[in-house]
Amino acid sequence: METPLMKQYSAIKAKYPDALLLFRVGDFYETFGDDAIKASNILGIVLTRRANGAASFVELAGFPHHSIDTYLPKLVRAGLRVAICDQLEDPKLAKKIVKRGVTELVTPGVSFNDKVLNHKENNFLASIHLSFKESGISFLDISTGEFYLTQGTNEYLDKLIQSFKPSEIIIQKNKRNQFIEEFGENYYLTSFDDWVFTEDYARDLLLKHFQTNTLKGFGVEDFNMGIIAAGASLHYLAETQHHQSANIRKISRIEEDKYVWLDKFTIRNLELLHSPNENAATLIQVIDKTISPMGSRMMRKWITMPLKIKMSIEERLNVVEYLIDNPELSEIFRENIKLIGDIERLISKVAVGRVNPREVIQLVRGLHAIEKIKDGCAVTN
Template structure:
């Protein structure tokens, strides 16, 4: 849509309002609330109609031509949103905030949130057992800095790779829902066909200002404690990512409390062909049960399933960490302890994502109900894990902790 070709004074007041709001979100589909529907106009309507398989109609005229229009019911918006996000589209939700009874002219409207493939946190729009990653990439000569964030958990990871081949391998492993990159970066041909691509202004990746945004996020004077000072290109990507997330969420990000670093020397880096041939979590038939992940995933929680998928996609080289994992498994098997642990875990909700929604102030009553039920299970889970001689599991049981005050509050507040 070209607003310059559609002068505002040739449109109705309502369409003038739409064009003003749309001008602020040119690269995003605009859901414009009209009564019980979200309406889309011009190119947005044409794109949405094609993706969602909904009827394309028209409303009024622009330059003597009918204005394309498509609409979806407000009460069914989540299903349509999910499909658009899966196709890599971002959506700005524009709500009526004025009172139609007292408004002179069009009802006042404003964009109240922006939903993008990599920043969505609503339970209904997410795959329960799959990470939903936002990835920012910044290139400097042959070095590529990567910053990945799972907004639904607050997991924030930085790394640098030394070639385009390594970058492509990491993109295959992480499989981000959305990829941020600078407008002045010549996008490699192998990446151009990905969905969820999002160009950002070059100044977002400026090393010094990006670093300051990272420091501000963690309220610290330096990044020594995070062990990432040797990753300046990744820090530039991290700063751009944080700016994007704050812009889309229109809120602080209190649940992002730290940075993890990953190094290629710590794990086996698999190229696309190897990953495809190993069928780790993808099968040509599209059936997950035929993959290695599908065979091994007997986890009791969605959090465990996502963790298993991360582990399978990043095989460790570090012997000490591998031995620690083996020792934990052996301890759980030795006394059939895993049966008790599994029984307790099946009562645990997805507190990783629930706590993030609470931090972002988007939690719903059902989230609090699940949190309450999970907190009630923690003492028993703690006791089961403590009943073994494995130091890692014993430490884990100590870290679980109990939350009696919070549990009591939720029990009083929720019926």
């Protein structure tokens, strides 16, 4: 016979069987059973047992609730989905057992936690709708609000995956084997039933999210396969309790003709981001002298998605040339960019109501710095 607390735990755990459940009990987050064994091994915390009724025991491992920012990233980096179950009422006011519920499901591809995220890299969640002629794909970084879609051959999609480097990929449940055959198995996969990957459902989700009657304004109206993939991403946000997503304000089409798309062998052999040789310097390590997180993320995109349109290349070089010829202005920009911090992710936190007082102060400081940068740009005009 289970105790009332363990009955409540079991009921909530049954809703999230594939996730490690962090169960708030007083001032601690507790894990039980197999979850406790996993947590103990990954986090290096003590594994004990507690009574579960008159004649049974259950494994237990926990940590203080204020240490969640220390332990949560370790669980996610170990490839686990983590369901955070909080107390939804004041224990002092509870008549019986405290009401609890999952307030967030953190996965490798869906997180706002600074300790989970790498400030120099985007954290993309990809979604793929595999079809016969053309397949659709979308990339969403919930921490910055960036949202892209396109469609094309599986060979093209594979190059996109190499460039965007998603932390997690959503696929159709019955297409898992096909995905592995086409793209390999070195990805963190999440799968849904076919009904999630239907055009009507996906289009409806996108129209409701962007509060519009058509997707023409985003230039993606006719990308049906890409729309299906993007809809699956929005479905996943709801599934992971990320109902507030006001930071996702637009969706953009990935322009195939604008970039040189590199396959995984090219990216690997040129050692753009990683090197198979120990202690070898990669291209990104050599040339990334950026002074802001946004700059680092942009540099990675520029390296893995080189421009191939002459006019676009010349526009970029003209800006570089101007800043070299005007060192005083460059220094103004440099000093103020240092003060901005990761304003891209801070604004996203504000939009979804996850910002703390310290971050608000940083945001104010960053906005003041942006004004000085704008003033510098006005002088150049």
